[in-house]
Amino acid sequence: xxxxxxxxxxxSGRSLLNRRLDGLGTTIFAEMSALATATGAINLGQxxxxxxxxxxxxxxxxxxxxxxxxxxxxPGPGVPELRTAVxxxxxxxxxxxxxxxxxxxxxxxxxxxxxxxxxxxxxPGDEVIAFEPYYDxxxxxxxxxxxxxxxxxxxAPDFRPDLDAxxxxxxxxxxxxxxxxxxxPTGMVLTPAELAAIAELAxxxxxxxxxxxxxxxxxxxxxxxxxxxxxxxxxRTVSISSAGKTFSFTGWxxxxxxxxxxxxxxxRTAKQYLTYVSAGPFQYAxxxxxxxxxxxxxxxxxxLRRKRDLLGDGLLxxxxxxxxxxxxxxxxxxxxxxxxxDAYAFCRTLPERCGVVAIPNSVFYxxxxxxxxxxRFTFCKRDDVLTEATTRLQLLAS
Numbered sequence: 001x002x003x004x005x006x007x008x009x010x011x012s013g014r015s016l017l018n019r020r021l022d023g024l025g026t027t028i029f030a031e032m033s034a035l036a037t038a039t040g041a042i043n044l045g046q047x048x049x050x051x052x053x054x055x056x057x058x059x060x061x062x063x064x065x066x067x068x069x070x071x072x073x074x075p076g077p078g079v080p081e082l083r084t085a086v087x088x089x090x091x092x093x094x095x096x097x098x099x100x101x102x103x104x105x106x107x108x109x110x111x112x113x114x115x116x117x118x119x120x121x122x123x124p125g126d127e128v129i130a131f132e133p134y135y136d137x138x139x140x141x142x143x144x145x146x147x148x149x150x151x152x153x154x155x156a157p158d159f160r161p162d163l164d165a166x167x168x169x170x171x172x173x174x175x176x177x178x179x180x181x182x183x184x185p186t187g188m189v190l191t192p193a194e195l196a197a198i199a200e201l202a203x204x205x206x207x208x209x210x211x212x213x214x215x216x217x218x219x220x221x222x223x224x225x226x227x228x229x230x231x232x233x234x235x236r237t238v239s240i241s242s243a244g245k246t247f248s249f250t251g252w253x254x255x256x257x258x259x260x261x262x263x264x265x266x267x268r269t270a271k272q273y274l275t276y277v278s279a280g281p282f283q284y285a286x287x288x289x290x291x292x293x294x295x296x297x298x299x300x301x302x303x304l305r306r307k308r309d310l311l312g313d314g315l316l317x318x319x320x321x322x323x324x325x326x327x328x329x330x331x332x333x334x335x336x337x338x339x340x341x342d343a344y345a346f347c348r349t350l351p352e353r354c355g356v357v358a359i360p361n362s363v364f365y366x367x368x369x370x371x372x373x374x375x376r377f378t379f380c381k382r383d384d385v386l387t388e389a390t391t392r393l394q395l396l397a398s
Contacts, residue, residue, distance in 0.1 A: 032046065044386075077105050083104040127174045134149075134365075163198070188327075189224070242254060331377050333377065353396065
């Protein structure tokens with residue numbers, strides 16, 4: 001899955017790594033961020049902002065620390081204030097009703113939410129259909145559950161899912177659909193018609209669905225519609241989101257799971273043996289963040305759309321083929337205009353060539369050829385950083 005593989009060291013002829021994780025090593029994000037640190041390059045690879053989120057939310061975390069709230073173990077399901085705020089946010093934004101006591105679970109970011117959900121709901125031998133390219137933790141979590149991932153490949157230039165291929169991919173062993181919209185790394189956002197078709201298929205074939213919606217507030221073209229809101233989906237959908245991308249506090253690792261009570265109970269059973277609890281004081285701060293007025297969320301989206309256009313224009317000027325994202329804060333590009341074909345090799349040498357770090361999309365595919373020449377850049381950075389990065393990238397054409 002990832003391009004960097006763990007050591008082949010063995011003990012008495014036996015590999016040290018669980019065979020389910022064979023081929024999974026250091027994540028591409030860790031590798032490329034380390035490369036950025038080592039070379040002093042501008043890091044447009046890993047998706048973390050270079051400025052903090054709202055000052056009042058940071059101060060809310062400080063206040064919680066000083067008041068002694070969350071400094072000891074918080075409740076296993078999450079502090080009541082945050083679970084109530086998550087439910088209220090879903091009601092205000094999407095008209096969805098969740099019981100904060102039985103239908104909301106707080107996790108250590110969306111990463112733990114995905115892991116706990118897949119470990120709870122999958123049996124060895126189950127099949128999971130997911131959009132390819134995958135966010136890399138999907139492959140690892142499916143493997144740890146002993147299940148089999150089945151890719152539905154999203155292809156340039158628009159990266160739309162082939163719904164006929166999706167239907168054909170469902171077999172008697174298919175247990176679950178793992179969906180990500182807005183989609184990382186391509187920026188694709190599922191349309192209402194696509195969502196309706198997926199929901200119809202899930203009901204018809206009695207499938208569970210897990211939706212990763214961490215970029216829900218970063219939809220630039222169209223609107224975000226939670227799949228769980230569609231007919232027949234409430235009892236079979238686990239909806240996941242988090243605070244890091246929306247409030248620019250990625251280090252706090254506060255996420256949540258929303259679903260019907262029986263599904264939440266299953267996920268909580270797995271989650272309690274992973275981190276048990278986390279981020280106590282930050283939970284109180286994110287409870288306040290979720291109650292910010294709509295003007296915050298609207299302004300955040302408008303600002304990131306402007307940054308998307310700033311970076312996209314700069315990448316075009318530098319000579320890349322650019323695929324305009326509908327959401328997230330990533331832009332996928334193609335490097336063939338430079339006579340290049342291997343995105344991983346390109347990204348390994350990019351810091352030396354022009355002082356910029358990016359991510360090769362090929363590591364997110366089961367079939368690397370499907371994204372062999374695609375490179376992802378993030379635009380959740382200051383304007384001056386984006387401008388300097390694109391100025392450096394113009395050296396590629398010289």
